[in-house]
Every structure is written in C-alpha cells, then in structure tokens.
Amino acid sequence: MALVQQTEMQLWLDKVEAWGQARSVNVQKDTCLHLCSLRDFLQRLLMHVDGMSSTTETMKAIPSLGQILGRLCWNPVVTADGESLIFQCLWELYSEHPANALERKANQWIQKLLCQLTTEEDESPSDFLLKHLDLSPTRYHNQVLRKVLLLTDYPAFVCRCSCDRIVSTCVACVPLVTCPEVAPLLGALLQRPLTCAQATLTNDFLDAVSSAYRSGSLSLENQAVVALWCHSLPSLEEAMLGLLESTVAAYSTDVVLPAAVTLYKKKLTYYTLRYNMPRNLNIIYASLVIGRVPLIHSHFFFFVPLQNPLKAFFPHSPPNLLLPLLTQPPGQCVCVCVCVCLISQHTIPCIVQTRRSFLDGVGVVFEAWFVLVQCSHWVHEALRLLATTEARDCHPLLWLLTFYHHPTNRGHHRNQQLVMLSSPNTSLHPLFTSFLSHPSLTSCPSFLPSSISPSFLPCPLSYHSSTLCGNRA
Amino acid sequence: MEATLKNLSSTIELLAVAARSGDVRLWDRQSLSRAFHWACYCEHLFSKYHQNPQIRGIMEIQLQHTNSRLRAVFADYADLSFLDLSHCQHLLLTGLLNNPNLPLSIMKILFDTTKPAHVKPGEYQDSTGLCSRIIQCKSAHKILSPLTCHSGVSAEVQGTFLNKSLHTLLSQGGEPCRAQCFLDTVLQGCKGAEHFYLVLAAALLTGENAHAQTASVDFLQDWLQQNHSLLQHMCFTLPTSILKNLAREHIKFRDMYCAVLKKWAADMEYCVDDGEWTQSATSTTVSFQEVTERFVVLFEACPTLRTTVEKELNDLRISDGDFDVRGLSVWGDLLTEIRKCQLQLDG
Numbered sequence: 001m002a003l004v005q006q007t008e009m010q011l012w013l014d015k016v017e018a019w020g021q022a023r024s025v026n027v028q029k030d031t032c033l034h035l036c037s038l039r040d041f042l043q044r045l046l047m048h049v050d051g052m053s054s055t056t057e058t059m060k061a062i063p064s065l066g067q068i069l070g071r072l073c074w075n076p077v078v079t080a081d082g083e084s085l086i087f088q089c090l091w092e093l094y095s096e097h098p099a100n101a102l103e104r105k106a107n108q109w110i111q112k113l114l115c116q117l118t119t120e121e122d123e124s125p126s127d128f129l130l131k132h133l134d135l136s137p138t139r140y141h142n143q144v145l146r147k148v149l150l151l152t153d154y155p156a157f158v159c160r161c162s163c164d165r166i167v168s169t170c171v172a173c174v175p176l177v178t179c180p181e182v183a184p185l186l187g188a189l190l191q192r193p194l195t196c197a198q199a200t201l202t203n204d205f206l207d208a209v210s211s212a213y214r215s216g217s218l219s220l221e222n223q224a225v226v227a228l229w230c231h232s233l234p235s236l237e238e239a240m241l242g243l244l245e246s247t248v249a250a251y252s253t254d255v256v257l258p259a260a261v262t263l264y265k266k267k268l269t270y271y272t273l274r275y276n277m278p279r280n281l282n283i284i285y286a287s288l289v290i291g292r293v294p295l296i297h298s299h300f301f302f303f304v305p306l307q308n309p310l311k312a313f314f315p316h317s318p319p320n321l322l323l324p325l326l327t328q329p330p331g332q333c334v335c336v337c338v339c340v341c342l343i344s345q346h347t348i349p350c351i352v353q354t355r356r357s358f359l360d361g362v363g364v365v366f367e368a369w370f371v372l373v374q375c376s377h378w379v380h381e382a383l384r385l386l387a388t389t390e391a392r393d394c395h396p397l398l399w400l401l402t403f404y405h406h407p408t409n410r411g412h413h414r415n416q417q418l419v420m421l422s423s424p425n426t427s428l429h430p431l432f433t434s435f436l437s438h439p440s441l442t443s444c445p446s447f448l449p450s451s452i453s454p455s456f457l458p459c460p461l462s463y464h465s466s467t468l469c470g471n472r473a
Numbered sequence: 474m475e476a477t478l479k480n481l482s483s484t485i486e487l488l489a490v491a492a493r494s495g496d497v498r499l500w501d502r503q504s505l506s507r508a509f510h511w512a513c514y515c516e517h518l519f520s521k522y523h524q525n526p527q528i529r530g531i532m533e534i535q536l537q538h539t540n541s542r543l544r545a546v547f548a549d550y551a552d553l554s555f556l557d558l559s560h561c562q563h564l565l566l567t568g569l570l571n572n573p574n575l576p577l578s579i580m581k582i583l584f585d586t587t588k589p590a591h592v593k594p595g596e597y598q599d600s601t602g603l604c605s606r607i608i609q610c611k612s613a614h615k616i617l618s619p620l621t622c623h624s625g626v627s628a629e630v631q632g633t634f635l636n637k638s639l640h641t642l643l644s645q646g647g648e649p650c651r652a653q654c655f656l657d658t659v660l661q662g663c664k665g666a667e668h669f670y671l672v673l674a675a676a677l678l679t680g681e682n683a684h685a686q687t688a689s690v691d692f693l694q695d696w697l698q699q700n701h702s703l704l705q706h707m708c709f710t711l712p713t714s715i716l717k718n719l720a721r722e723h724i725k726f727r728d729m730y731c732a733v734l735k736k737w738a739a740d741m742e743y744c745v746d747d748g749e750w751t752q753s754a755t756s757t758t759v760s761f762q763e764v765t766e767r768f769v770v771l772f773e774a775c776p777t778l779r780t781t782v783e784k785e786l787n788d789l790r791i792s793d794g795d796f797d798v799r800g801l802s803v804w805g806d807l808l809t810e811i812r813k814c815q816l817q818l819d820g
Contacts, residue, residue: 076616077612096576117608134638137560152620
C-alpha cells in the first residue's frame with residue numbers, strides 16, 4: 001500500500017476543516033459519501049504511522065496528523081462508523097512510556113479528547129436531573145436513540161415514503177450499520193417494496209449492510225436477510241457459498257440436514273444457486289458446488305418429512321403431487337415409472353389450471369416447477385421413457401418436458417410446443433428403437449438421454465434444443 | 474445487612490481508587506470487569522432500597538463514614554451521596570477516564586469497536602467497548618435527528634422518565650409529600666435552566682400509556698400552579714407552539730396560562746411618550762404586542778376560550794371606567810388589538 005503523501009494529507013485536512021462538527025445534513029451527507037475513501041485513507045495512515053518508532057518521529061513526519069484526527073473525532077459520521085479506524089489512529093499516537101514533554105502532552109490530549117467524547121453533552125440535560133430520574137447517561141443515550149429511530153417512522157417505509165427520504169435515509173445509514181439499535185430501520189429499508197425507480201437503495205448502503213452482516217457486526221431478522229439477498233446478488237451468492245462450504249466435505253446427516261432445511265426454506269435462492277451462480281463461479285468450484293446440491297436434496301427428501309410436514313415447505317402443492325415426485329423411482333420397473341409420470345402429468349395441470357387468482361397461480365406454478373426441478377430425475381426418466389414408449393403414448397412425457405423448460409406457458413404456446421415436439425419425436429423414435437435393439441450401440445453416450453449426468457443439468461433451453469432439435473438431422 | 478454495608482463501602486473506595494489512584498496502572502481486563510460488576514451491584518442496592526427510608530438511612534450513615542475516611546486519603550475527594558449510587562457505573566467510567574494514570578490497555582478495552590455490546594437497563598454492562606458504544610449512540614442520534622424534522626428528543630425522553638418517577642411515587646402510597654419533595658429537589662437542582670422547562674412540558678405532553686400517567690400529569694399541573702414564579706418563567710421561556718399544545722391538551726394548564734397572560738397585562742403601564750403599554754421592571758419582560766399575539770395563539774388552540782376571555786376583558790375594561798380611548802385601560806386596548814388580529818386572521 002502506498003504511503004500517505006503530504007498532498008493527500010493537505011487535501012484531507014482541508015476537507016475535515018470544511019466538515020467541522022458536521023452539524024448540517026449536507027455536511028453529514030458529504031461525509032457519508034466520502035466514507036469509503038476516508039476509511040482507506042485512515043488505513044494507510046495507520047500503516048504509515050505504525051512504521052514510525054515514536055510519537056515524536058510521527059509528529060515530525062506528519063505535523064497535521066493531530067489536527068486531522070482531532071477534527072474527525074467530532075464528526076458524528078466518523079465516530080458512528082464501526083469500521084472507522086479513528087481510535088486505532090489515536091492509539092498509535094499514544095506513548096506508553098512518554099520520553100519527552102511532547103509525548104506527555106499528546107497522551108493528555110488523547111485522553112482528554114476521549115473523555116470529552118464519552119461524557120460531554122450537547123444539550124446539557126445535567127447529571128443532576130438524570131440522577132434524580134434514575135437514568136444513567138448510558139441508558140439515557142440509548143433511550144434517546146431509540147426515540148429518534150421511532151420518529152423516523154421506519155415501519156411506514158413499507159407502504160409510504162417519499163423517494164428523497166428513502167435515498168437520504170440510505171445515505172445516513174451507511175455509517176450506522178454496526179449500531180444494533182438501527183437494525184430495525186435497516187430491515188425496513190431492505191423490505192420496502194420497489195415501487196419507484198428513484199427510491200432504490202444505494203449501492204453504498206447495500207455494500208455496507210452486506211459487509212456488516214457477513215462479519216457478524218449486524219444482526220438482521222430472517223425476512224430482512226432474504227430482502228438483502230433480493231437486492232444484492234453478491235450477498236446471496238456469498239451466503240449460499242458459505243452454506244455449501246460447510247457441507248462440501250461433510251456427508252453426515254447432522255451437517256447436511258440443517259443445510260437442506262435452510263435451502264428449502266429460501267426457495268428463491270434455489271433458482272440463483274442452480275442457474276445464476278454457476279455463471280459467476282469458476283468451473284471447478286461450480287461443478288463441486290452443484291454436485292453437492294443433489295446430496296442435500298436427497299437428505300432433505302428422506303429425512304425432513306420425518307420431522308417436519310412437507311406442507312410447511314411447499315404450501316401450494318398438494319400431497320398427491322409431492323409424494324409421487326419426491327419418491328425415488330424404484331429400480332427399473334418401467335410400468336411404475338410410467339404410472340408415476342402420468343400422475344405427475346395429471347396433477348400438475350390440475351393445479352395450474354384451477355387457481356383463479358393471478359398471484360396464487362404464479363405461486364402455484366413456481367412451486368410445482370420448483371419441486372419438479374429438484375426432482376429432476378423424473379425429467380430424466382421421462383426422457384428415457386420417450387425412447388421406449390410408443391409415439392401415441394408420449395404426450396404426457398412431452399408435456400412434462402415442456403413444463404420443465406417453459407413452466408409459465410406465456411403466450412399459451414404449450415399446445416403449439418407439444419405439436420412441434422411430437423413431430424421430431426416421432427421421427428426419432430425408430431432411431432431410438434433400432435439403437436435399443438443393438439446392445440453394442442447403447443454404450444455410446446451421445447445418443448441416450450440417460451447419459452446426461454443427474455448431478456448437473458445445464459440451461460434447460462440449450463439441453464432441449466440439443467436433444468430433440470439438434471439430433472433431427 | 475452487615476455484608477451489604479461492607480460491600481457498599483468497598484465499592485465506594487473502589488470508585489475513589491479508580492478516579493484518583495496510580496494503582497489503576499496495574500488493572501487488567503479482569504480487574505476492570507470486576508470493578509464494573511461491583512458498580513452494577515451498587516446500582517441494584519439503590520433501586521431496591523431508595524424507597525425504603527429505614528434501610529436507606531442506614532446506608533447513608535455508612536456512606537458518611539466511608540466518605541470521611543476517603544477525604545483523609547485523597548485531598549480532592551468529593552463526597553458521594555446515596556443518590557449517586559443510581560449511576561455508579563457511569564461514575565466509575567468517568568473517574569477512570571479522568572485519571573491520568575489510566576493505562577493504554579484499559580483505554581483500548583473501553584474503546585474497543587470490534588464487539589457490539591447490548592445495553593440493558595439495570596444489568597451489568599460489559600466494559601469491553603463501553604465507551605465506543607456510548608459515542609456510537611450519541612453520534613447515531615446526531616445523524617438520524619435531521620431525518621425526523623423533530624427537535625427536543627432528549628427533553629422528551631427525560632420528560633417520560635420524570636413522569637414515570639412521579640407515577641411510581643404516587644402509586645406507592647405512603648406520605649403524599651414525597652412526590653412534592655421530589656419535584657422541589659429537582660427544581661432546586663436545575664436552577665431554572667431552560668432545558669428543565671422543556672422537560673416539564675414534555676412530561677405534561679406524554680401521550681404514551683395515557684391512563685397510567687393521568688395522576689402524575691394532574692399532580693405536576695397542581696405543583697406548577699403552586700409555583701407561580703416557575704410557571705411564569707416557563708410560560709415566558711417555552712416556544713408558543715409548545716404552550717399551544719399544552720393548552721390544547723390540558724384544560725388546567727390552559728387556565729393557568731391564561732391567568733399568566735392576564736397577570737402580565739395587569740403589570741403593564743401606559744407610557745405616554747412612546748404611546749405604548751410596557752411592563753414595569755420584572756424578571757420577565759414581555760411587550761404588549763407579544764401578550765396580544767399569545768392570546769390570539771391561545772384562542773387558536775382553544776376556540777371555546779375566546780368568548781369567555783373576551784367577556785372577562787370587557788368586564789375589566791368596564792370596571793376601569795368603560796373608556797374607549799387608547800391608553801386608559803390595558804384591558805380595553807388588549808381587547809381591541811386581539812379583535813384586530815382575529816379579523817386579519819379570519820380575513
């Protein structure tokens with residue numbers, strides 16, 4: 001890291017002088033906007049001073065250091081910031097065994113400054129009054145902060161708030177993410193519905209919250225955490241990686257099961273894990289991560305129902321859909337497989353078509369698709385059965401495949417898609433039949449759907465086109 | 474009881490050592506933690522016994538003995554009272570921070586920022602990061618306050634606690650003058666500070682848990698009524714917006730405020746040279762114009778009062794000779810100016 005140059009010191013000195021005690025909103029806002037660069041500056045300053053042998057040497061090398069630190073100590077944005085290095089910088093100037101008058105004076109100044117910051121009051125409530133009210137100064141400040149938080153009216157952020165107010169609150173909260181009392185306000189900001197493009201949460205705010213949550217300095221309720229993940233994909237990916245890292249080397253139920261329960265409680269995360277994350281991870285790690293997901297799924301399906309009702313995790317899906325889908329296909333009995341696939345084919349459309357409310361319908365469709373995707377071995381079974389089932393009996397299997405790739409049936413093109421798929425399938429069927437009758441050719445992996453590794457499914461659209469459309473020629 | 478008195482005495486001695494002695498250089502994390510534990514213990518003693526006159530008396534005697542011993546050891550020692558025990562932990566902290574012998578290691582513990590400490594009332598405060606938490610709270614307040622467009626939060630918090638203390642004293646039964654003594658002592662200690670009037674106003678305007686606070690709010694108004702000087706200063710010092718809210722919410726206060734305004738008017742004399750009514754030399758100098766405006770604001774808050782007060786002012790004008798000439802009756806001139814202002818507002 002580069003040392004701190006004199007020009008940079010002068011720039012910051014001018015800046016902190018302009019900020020003063022940051023009484024006004026605009027000055028506080030400016031400080032918040034410069035907080036990241038200030039932290040970086042203090043970090044480099046700390047390293048620079050750490051290399052000095054004494055306070056005397058430090059003061060000779062950086063004469064303006066005391067001024068800068070002294071002024072920063074009276075800026076509430078700096079002192080509220082849990083990641084601020086302001087106190088560490090002061091310790092570097094403190095001499096445990098002062099060798100001269102300068103060092104003794106520096107010690108006195110530092111101790112006096114810290115005492116004033118802790119004990120002095122702006123509004124003079126007087127110790128006398130607080131004593132009689134049985135209110136210690138520590139408790140008093142805590143109560144005042146809680147009152148101020150209530151006055152921000154943050155519970156109403158969910159349903160009403162001006163765009164300017166949301167943005168200004170986000171900016172103000174950047175240095176406050178490690179303050180426990182402010183956590184409900186942060187949660188309210190995160191859970192506010194996105195009704196206006198101008199009232200989006202600032203990137204600095206999201207980064208600050210993510211960083212504080214990740215380091216354990218901030219405690220958020222589950223709903224606020226999920227809302228954070230919705231706003232900030234990197235924080236979601238980090239959380240999921242952390243969860244999976246803890247299960248990568250562990251195969252015992254004790255470790256995997258809690259991970260499985262956590263994954264399933266946050267269904268939204270599954271989509272990201274399955275389809276978005278692999279694009280951002282390196283290939284090796286992606287396959288390692290994705291390879292563990294089915295392990296988690298299998299543990300979930302076999303062990304969770306013993307302890308928790310499945311309804312809690314899949315409220316929209318009835319038992320007659322869940323139970324067949326969650327049951328592993330028993331061996332190679334084709335009749336049973338066909339039967340179960342038919343059940344799937346019959347139950348899913350019923351659910352999808354009978355719901356009247358649009359939002360209910362979307363939720364139901366998503367949940368049905370979600371369950372099917374997790375039980376993707378059924379899709380493989382369907383593909384396998386396509387090769388052996390007569391063309392006239394393939395409709396349910398093709399329906400399952402189209403639902404897997406296009407769950408929403410947007411534009412109501414499902415029937416069209418089925419017609420489109422029927423034709424190449426009918427054409428391919430003799431080919432499959434002839435391959436099956438020549439056992440020596442069944443070992444060639446490129447023509448059988450079952451060759452696709454069950455532990456990794458690429459993007460459904462590319463798979464679809466490669467198996468049914470790509471082999472047409 | 475003997476053990477309790479001994480512990481109390483030892484803790485007071487500990488506070489003195491923390492604030493004045495060089496021995497604090499030898500303190501480590503454990504010593505610091507134990508010191509705060511003992512300070513918390515004393516706070517519990519206060520909470521438990523401050524309403525018990527008998528035990529409180531015994532403890533006060535013990536404190537006197539300990540104070541006199543410490544005065545002999547430390548030249549600048551200031552006696553601690555039983556009331557001081559209510560925030561023993563803060564006394565310990567302040568003493569340490571002002572002790573020039575405080576070692577860097579202890580300062581680093583107190584200002585640690587790595588671990589957020591949660592403060593619960595009446596519980597032991599982990600000393601790690603104690604100071605950085607206090608500073609963080611104060612700073613967070615300064616950052617968030619501008620977002621609320623609301624000032625006077627600290628007075629509101631103290632007003633709430635004033636109300637709670639009064640409520641506790643009144644609900645415990647016993648001697649009725651204890652609540653009165655409590656308010657008198659607080660008044661004496663605050664010595665007419667403007668902030669104290671804001672606290673009193675906040676205590677009267679506390680809307681939370683209205684049923685539980687009625688007795689204490691009524692008591693406070695009665696106490697104000699007995700303290701004419703305090704009431705006048707309060708009405709003179711507080712912003713008219715707060716007085717308006719007080720008058721709107723409490724009929725008793727409305728009538729008291731109205732009486733104060735009439736008193737201010739009654740103290741006025743007409744200056745022929747200036748052609749104005751002015752107050753004779755009093756501690757609260759209010760102009761005739763201001764008295765007029767205050768009446769108008771009061772009528773805005775309490776419209777039903779207008780008719781009654783205008784009739785009273787008119788009766789007083791009649792008793793002054795029923796003149797319509799300016800300068801002969803403050804009541805007549807006041808009535809005229811109020812009506813002019815009302816017409817302007819209504820127009």
